Amino acid sequence: MTHPFVKMNGAGNDFIVINAMERPFAPTSEQARALADRETGPAGGCDQLIVIEPSQTGDAFMRVWNADGGVVETCGNALRCVGWLLTLAGGRDRVVIDTLGGPTTAARAGELRVAVDMGPPRLAWDQIPLAEEMDTRGIELQVGPVDAPVLHTPGAVSMGNPHVVFFIDHVPDDAFTRATGSLIEHHPLFPEGVNVAFAHVEARDRIRLRVWERGAGLTLACGTGACAALVACARRGLTDRAATVIVDGGELIIEWRESDDHVLMTGPVEVETTGVLP
């Protein structure tokens, strides 16, 4: 493959980023899986493989592979990482990055900090998508026995990719997050699978979040998950429209702007290492 790569992370959610602006890079899903592999992949593998391609309408197009080799619509933390690389390379403060989930603007927000405008959340049941019509403020889904569910009535939100957000009165441990997340990820209610978030509201402006990502499992942070959690919590009146979302790998500042319905996410990015693919 012999492409140079940059290993980066956004609040701990880590990526192998490949610049294919001048030389195409189109891995098969098996190759993407091999690059992401935690034992044999370069630089310790990754949660998502990210390829930066030319775009007709923006400054670049960002393509995303989950660690399981599936191509998905978007990735919020990767948008911040790619935003950092593109602004650095172009000597600019702001860039437009296209994705399969829609265009995003990324702007520098300090040293190794980037803010992205993720656009409006998609809240109609068929935009998530769900298999049947439901009120996405609280969908008919529960975990545990019918008469005493452990979790129930989560919110559903698309940030370009599908999310379900459970409201939980404590921070779930790894075992619970893995077991419940992997069960819900493939639930027939979600024909395209779903990212599963567990939101513990600490205050009207503070959410502690853990996310089981579709196609990647338990990660240290999920940017679109943090956006979806804030939207789901605000729709239920549990938080204001802006909050700090604390994930396992750091903190993300999320605002659901009233004036234009857009969701903004600001947070850290880190360059871990660079290398060349074998």
Ligand SMILES: N[C@@H](CCC[C@H](N)C(=O)O)C(=O)O
């Ligand atoms: N880590 C991401 C989301 C990556 C894609 C997701 N697993 C999906 O399948 O939709 C983020 O920061 O948003």
